[in-house]
Amino acid sequence: MEARHLRYALTLAEHAHFGRAAGALGIAQPPLSKQIADLEREVGARLFDRTRQGVFPTAAGAAFLSRARRALDEITAASVDAARAARGETGRLRLGFIASALLKPLPDVLGRFGRERPDVRLELHEMATNRSTAALVAGELDVAIGLGRPRGVGAEQLV
Known part of the structure; x- marks a missing residue:
């Protein structure tokens, strides 16, 4: 039918x-x-x-x-x-970040994101840059905020 x-x-x-x-x-x-x-x-x-x-x-x-x-x-x-x-208005966003990002820019960015995308569930994970790179490569994170360029195995695949 x-x-x-x-x-x-x-x-x-x-x-x-x-x-x-x-x-x-x-x-x-x-x-x-x-x-x-x-x-x-x-x-x-x-x-x-x-x-x-x-x-x-x-x-x-x-x-x-x-x-x-x-x-x-x-x-x-x-x-x-x-x-x-598909437009990113629902679902989840897995974000890895270094602790210093809690000072700037993360609070402002997350506040704006929450207002613009209230139906997206944020999963926040504090971690070192090398760990967040590995998590991005493994598909465990969608976005990472770290210090400097991503480094470690698979970092060259990241954009």
């Missing part, structure tokens, strides 16, 4: 007419009718009563549509969440 099948069924229920639903979806009526018939076959139940007065959900259709709406809402939320994570 595809998300479009859920959208088709919900739109048909909303418009109570194959032609109007097809128009709202931007497709022709015959393909919509076929998709709904395919959906009903897949579900194993008649989802709509087709009458002269319109097309109306059956009891099975009402149950299906209730879950279909929630499923589409979840699909939409999943897309939004993925986009936010």
Whole structure:
């Protein structure tokens, strides 16, 4: 079952007419009718009563549509969440830092970051520069603040 099948069924229920639903979806009526018939076959139940007065959900259709709406809402939320994570608005940031960074610049930077990215969980780890380099190379940190250039095994891979 595809998300479009859920959208088709919900739109048909909303418009109570194959032609109007097809128009709202931007497709022709015959393909919509076929998709709904395919959906009903897949579900194993008649989802709509087709009458002269319109097309109306059956009891099975009402149950299906209730879950279909929630499923589409979840699909939409999943897309939004993925986009936010891709933009760095959610998730976590693992930061290694030397102790002297607590004096400057870390407090100001972290304050601003927290205000701009409130849904990103910060994991702060105080460590020596050579340890933070090793942690970056090993994928244990996302960012490190140290003294001088990174040094040690793998440091040449860092940007």
